[in-house]
Each structure stands twice: as structure tokens, then as C-alpha cells.
Amino acid sequence: MTNNQIVKVQNINKIYGKRNEKKYQALKDIDFSVQKGEFIGIMGASGSGKTTLLNMLSTLDKPTSGHIYINEQDITQLKKNQMADFRGREIGFIFQDFNLLENLSCRENIALPLSLQNVSSKEIKPKVQKIATKLGISQILDKYPSEISGGQKQRVAASRALVHEPSILFGDEPTGALDSKSAKELLNTMQQLNEEDAVSILMVTHDAAAASYAQRILFIKDGEIHRELKRGQNSRSDFYQEIIQTLGTYEQ
């Protein structure tokens, strides 16, 4: 494994069902890696296994066999508390439904990962301010999630995911609950973070428009990596057409 790989997935399998029950293999021999600073998309229909894969990557679930390395650490070997700490330190997570704590203000929501790592309160404030400015939400920091729009909520969630400078940002359909304008703005911001700050991003989506922001896309079907698309020097709209075509071939 070279130092350039931030995520390395080695032959992971996930089989559901206990000994005497009917078995169901959700993931079959998945094997891929993510380079440092890469923006990668994972696409697939419902039930294809993409959420299962993301759960493994984010230590919320364990594979039946195989290994996952994130930042050179085998996360399949971690114990419970280590997994929690790992999630808190190395991973940033944006969810479809934001997952903001509605009883905390935006500022407090963003500060939470730092508080959990016992960062001193003096350091917390400027860090929150910095990431909020970058994501354009410094005006609404003292509002509560119920007082802001969906697009703003997702920016707050993104700030919370990035404030502790994680090794990689995971997105689980981050634009799924947003209107098209907010979705576009969020994706532009993500691309900007990727290009300017070299944030590694892995995003799961079934929306071709969202996926076209990535540099590389893995298509998952029935638990297997079916195909890989690279954007290369293509423009985003060309890449979008290519994705649509690829999805079309799936239909047949």
C-alpha cells in the first residue's frame, strides 16, 4: 500500500443471515482504493449494496471477510471504543437527512466533534468560524436547525463533518433531500473543497448529476463492482452524458 492511498478496500464480503437462516450476500469481493485528494462517486440502484459498503467504510458495520484500511489503519480490527474514536477523528460524514441535533444551535452542532475530542474551548471557536466562513454559513451560526433552510442545514452538516479535518469525507446521498439549486451549490462547494483544500471525498448517490462532480465513479450492481468510469479531461456535462449512457446499459 502506498502512502497515496487514503482508503484501501481488500476483498470484502458481507453475508447477512444467521447460521440457520437463509443467507444473503450483500457484498461480493469488493476491492478498490481511493487516492489522497480524490473525489470518488459510488453509484447503484436501491438494494445494490452501496449503503452497506458505506456502513463498512464508516465503521458502523463490519464485513464478514476482507480488510478495509483508512489512513493505513485496518478498521476491521478495531474494538468498539476505538471504532467510535476512529469515526470521531478520521471520518467526516454527511447524511441525506442532515442528522443535525435540533436541540443544539448550528455553532454547537459544528463544535461537537471537537468537544468530543476534548479540544480546548479556546481552539474550538476559531476552527468553527473558519469552516463556517468557508461554507458560507457564518451568518446563521447562532440559529437552531429548525430555523434554517434545507440547503443551509446541509452546509452546517458539512461543516460539522469537516471541522476536525478528517482523513476523508463520506457523503450518503447528501443532495437527496435538497432542491436542485441548493444541491448544485452544495456540490460546487464540495468540488471546491476537493480542489482547493485537497479534501478526499467518497460520495454515494444514485443521482447522475451529483455523480458527475466526481473524478471517478464506481458502479455497484448486486453487491459487485460492475464498472468504473473516469472523468479524465472531459467536461462535467460530457461526463454526465457518459454516466447516463452507462446507467442506460444497466437497464438492458
Add this chain to the structure above:
Amino acid sequence: MLFKLALSGLKSRFKDYLVLFSGLIVTSAIFYMFLSLSTNPEFLKQNTTISIIGVVFIIGDILLALITLVYIIYANSFLLSMRQRDYGLFMMLGAKSSKIGNLIFVETLFLGILATVVGLVIGVFATQGVANLLISNLSLSINGFIGFHMPAILWTMAFFFVLFLFAALFNRIKLSVIPILSLLKSNEKPVKYRRNPVLIFAQFILGLIALIVGYYAMNNIMILKTDGFWLALIGVVVGTFLLFKSIFGVVIDILRQSNRVKYRNLNNFTINQIKFRITEYTRILTVVSILFAMAVGAITVSLSMRTLTFTNSENLAYYDTAIYSEKDSVKKAVAKLPIEDETTFHYKVEGSTIYALSDELNTLPMKMKTPDNKVTSYSGDSSKNSVNDLITSAYNNLHPKNELFASSKDVNYQYVNRSTFNTIPVTQHSVQLIKTVGGIRENLSSLNALNQLQNATPSLGLDVMTQAQVGGQVINYYQLFNSTYSGFQFMGIFLGVAFLTMLASILIFKILSGAHQDKKRYEMLDKIGTRRSVMTRSIAKELAVLFVLPALVGLTHMLFGLKLFQVTMIPQIYGTVVVPVTIFLTLYFLYYLLTFFIYRSIVLRKRK
């Protein structure tokens, strides 16, 4: 089909239902137990020498009924919070709202009736058990108290049936009024956080004034009389409510100002959970703190009545007991007593004349207590009346069938010197007065046993009051007071424990009915990498605040409230406060632990 669906929903949340169901069972059992006392004329007649206790029990009934009502309201809201999402789903799938209404109506009523019946069965056995336990442990004299009492069963059933009927009707109406969407999204209601600081300040000032008025009224109950009682009640309730509404929110805001506290671990989350709860919990925290005060108060008063029984009896006589029986068993028992002071008088009875020794009266004066609790000695003629009474009672007990002495009217007393005394040709009897080392507090059981030995033959059907006056010693007065106060004590402890059970259950239900909403928050915290131990600590802290706040406020109320009893009945009441408070806090702590474990099992389900 819908009924089957509802039943399966019930099965899937069996654990939550178990909490609800056992709570309801305990309530109906407690209600039955108390009613079985207060509707049992045998029990009341046998255990009361004063008519006021009937009134006291009726007040107890009303209080218990009110608290049961509050309790059912919270239990019902817990039930509704569990079910409304399921029912919203059924309605979305096309079930008519009237049908759903009928379903929740039947479910509530069925659950209620089942809980009442089971509670009654438990109540019958528990009544018997508790009665035996209390009577043997506290040596209370309580008679005619049996487990099964038909009128109490009927009353309990009627009361609970009416309550659940209303609860069922309420649920039915509520479900048919709320739109389907808000049923489905009942977990996602936005919460308001911002409040007007001027309003909070006004509430704080008003609450403080109300509380001061309430406490003042309790302190000056002798001047204000009944008005003071009402003033105290209203002042304390209103004051507590406004206090919870204003001040604790402010304290939390101050706490949030400190970044060092705020940005540490989950502190911020915990503080906000508490803040959110306190605004939401104002009413329930008020109810709980008042119930807390009443429960500890009731137990303290009961226990201090026990001390009161001792001191009152000790104040009325100098000697602990009088020995007149000549039985061997009595003599053996007397030999075992640690004697501090004693006097023996001799007498003879011939016809209707009693002869006593005048020499003895002059040389061995009989000691007595004055009204201001000092010891005086009577000697010579001045003491004749007490000695007469003493000898009469001794003779009555010795020869209970002798009608001549049933009343002392026709008895003729003669005081003679020793030589004359010796010439009277009948057997000589004696009365021995004994004061023991440590008195009745140390030797209660042996003194009681001795009295029973002497009174083996029922003495002329005299009631306890006359017996005490005729017997005239500390142990006789103790038995009189004990029989008077036993009913009070029993009721106090009973109501105290009942209040504790209910206040804690109310708190549990309120906290648990919010647990399903909180679950989502803990799932989020888990996803962003919070250790389980950190979340567990946060839960423990949050629940601790919710338990400690009403306890603190309740204890303060109680300490002021005891003043009522200090000036009217029990001057030394503050001396006995430590034991009941300790016992009570221990039980309360166990409730806290129970809530903590149930809540944690709901919000932090184990990951597979």
C-alpha cells in the same frame, strides 16, 4: 384484521408496555390498599378513640384519588405517544378514523381493566402482608385489618373504570382530531428555544413572592388558622411552578455562557437536553416536587408520632409500671427488669373496706410528674387519692369478677398504722411501682409482656382510656397513646410510600415517553463517533438533574411544611427528620437507577 394488527403492535413493544402495565397495576393495588382501610368500619372503630381519624382518612382518600388521576393522565400520554405513529400508519393505509378511534378506545379500556383486576389481586395480598409487617415491626396496635374487603374492591373497580373510560374517550377524540400527517411525524415537532427575558424575570419575581407567602403562612399557621392552610397550599404550588418555569432555565443559560463547561465532551448536548426538558417538564416537576414534600412529610410525621407517643406517656407518670399480680410468671419477669427506682405499698381488703398502711405513705413517698414535667413526691394525706386509685386498680386486676370494685364509689378507704394493719384477719396484698433504667424506650417489649401477663384475665371490660387512667403508669399511657396514634402512623407511612411510588412512576413515564424521540439523537451521536460510555454518562447526568431538582425543591417545601406540625402537634418533629429522609432518598435513588436503565435500553439499543 385491524384488531390483529393492533395486537401485533402491542407485542412488538412488549417491554414498553410492561413498564406501563406494571405502573398501572401498582397504582390500583395501592388505591385498593388504602381504601380497604378507610372503608372498613371495623378497622376504624377498633383503632380510633377520637372521631377525627375518619375525616383524616377521607382527606387521604381525596388526595390519593387526585394523585391517581394525575398519574393516569401521564400513563395515558405515554400510551398515546407509543401508539400514535402506528395508528397514523394504519390510517394512511386506508383505515377509517372512526375504526381507529374504536380500536384505541378498546385498547385503553382493556389495558386499564386488566391492570385494575391484576392490581386488586396483588392489593389483597399486599394489604395483608404490609399490615402484618407494619404491625409487628412498629408494634402498632391495629385490629380488624384484613386483606379482602368487598366494598373497597367495588370502589376501586368503579373509580378506575371511570378513569379509564375517560382516558379511552380522550384518546379516541384526540386521534380523530389530529391530522394523519402530524400523527406520522409526531416525533419531528420543532421545539421553541427562545424566550422573552422580561417575561422570565416577571415569572421569577412572582414565583418568589408566591413561595414566600406560602412559607410565611405555614410558619404562622396558629394565627392564620384555616386560611393559612389554603394560602400555604396555593402559594407553594404557584411558586414552585413559576420557579421551575423561570429560574432553572436562567441557571442553565448562565452555565452555557462558560465555554469551558460548554465545549467539553457531550456537556453541551447534555445541558441542552436538560434545558429542553425543564421548559417541557415545568408542570410535572412541580407535581413531583410537591408530591415529594408530601411523601417525606407524611413519613416524617408518622415516625415522629412514635417519639411523641413515648414522650407524652413519659410526661404523665413517673413509674413505668405497677405490679400487683402475685403470679410466679410475673415475679420472674419482674426479676429480669433493670430497676432504677421502686416503691411497694401493702394493703388488705375486708368487705368493702380497703386498709392501707399510713406508715408506708409517710416514709416511702410516691413520686409523680407535674404538668411541667418535673418529679414531685406526695406524702401523707395529700397522696391518698392517687394511692386509692392505685389500690383499686390493683384489686380490680387481682379479682376481676369483684363487682364491688368495678367503680370505686362504694369503696371505703382506711389508713391504719402497722399494729392495727396486722390485726386484720385477711391476706395481705401489695402494689409495687417500678421505674426501669432506660424506661419504655429500652424495655418496651418486656413491659408490654408484663402488662399482658398481669391482665391475663380480661379486666371488667374497661376501655383503654379508663385502663390507662386507672393503671396510671407510663406503660398504661403508652398503650393508650399508641392505640390513638397507630392509625395516624400507619396511614402516614402508607400514604408516604404510595406517594413515593406514584411520583417516581410519573417521572419515569414522562421521561420514557420522550425516549423514543431522543433515540434518534443518540443514533446521530453514535454516527459521528461518540463513545457509548460518553453517551451513557450524559444520560446519567441528564436524568440525575431531573430527579435531583424536584427532590431539592420538595425537601425545602417539606422542611417549611413541618412547621405546621411543630406548632400544632409535635414540637420535636425536626429532631426525627433525618431517618425518614434517608430512607426516602434511598428509595428515590433506586427509582432513579431503574429509570436510567430503562431509558438507556431504549435510546442506546445494542448494535448487531
